[in-house]
Amino acid sequence: MNAGVEWALHSCLNLTWIEPGETVTATKLAAFYDLPAAYLNKQLQALAKAGILASTSGPRGGFRLARRPEDITLLDVVTAIEGREEAFRCNEILRQGPGGRADVDYRAACLISQAMSGAELAWRKELAGRTIADLKAAVEVAFPSTPESTRHHLANV
């Protein structure tokens, strides 16, 4: 998994704390963690393409969340950055084995493939069961000064 997932999750979370109607530039989001702005911008564009962020142009342009934090799961963010492909890719090697058939979809028929997909499903379910709003709430309990500090550092002045 590329480092962009970590950056994207933190950026989405930070954007929950800006003032309504505000946006933040890629440069500012990158400076927050001293990240390379051009590469972070690529992740932010991917999040925008997935409908997680909205971007506006112009002198006060930048990024904001495109939907409520309750409606953005961790899986949404991971998928926006990494794509939908499973980590275990079944290459259907059974087809080349004894008795292998051209007309069978071994991604479905192979019990090894099924077991690996089952594990991946468990991973996806965990990520789909957590939202940016859950993270926001947990951070606000554990680190009460974070919202104000983040808002201050990202303020588009």
Next chain:
Amino acid sequence: MNAGVEWALHSCLNLTWIEPGETVTATKLAAFYDLPAAYLNKQLQALAKAGILASTSGPRGGFRLARRPEDITLLDVVTAIEGREEAFRCNEILRQGPGGRADVDYRAACLISQAMSGAELAWRKELAGRTIADLKAAVEVAFPSTPESTRHHLANV
């Protein structure tokens, strides 16, 4: 995840069906699925290093399972090939953020890192809960001719 995981899982499963005391060469295990023998051999060596396979040399040398199929989980095989590193690697970007501290382990403290590790744990638990023996039993129910066919094709004659 590299294709070697698929090859390793199928090879371990196939080795459950050979006669006790027999071994199978990397060349034969590769030919079974028309895989590149040199690359499969690398995976088999990794499985041997992890104590999943035992290898013997000599004219009748080759690989066999080093322990009972009940004692080999899918996670054992995946870890032998892919290593122990988590798919999501926390780079602790909070340390570079406002108020970031050098003396905090953000892999433990960061709630995003915790959430991502939790999902990975769910994946590992699934894989740790399935053994090569489970796969063997399921295949023998679904495809009763597989054990005999596999034994025949791998026979070290």
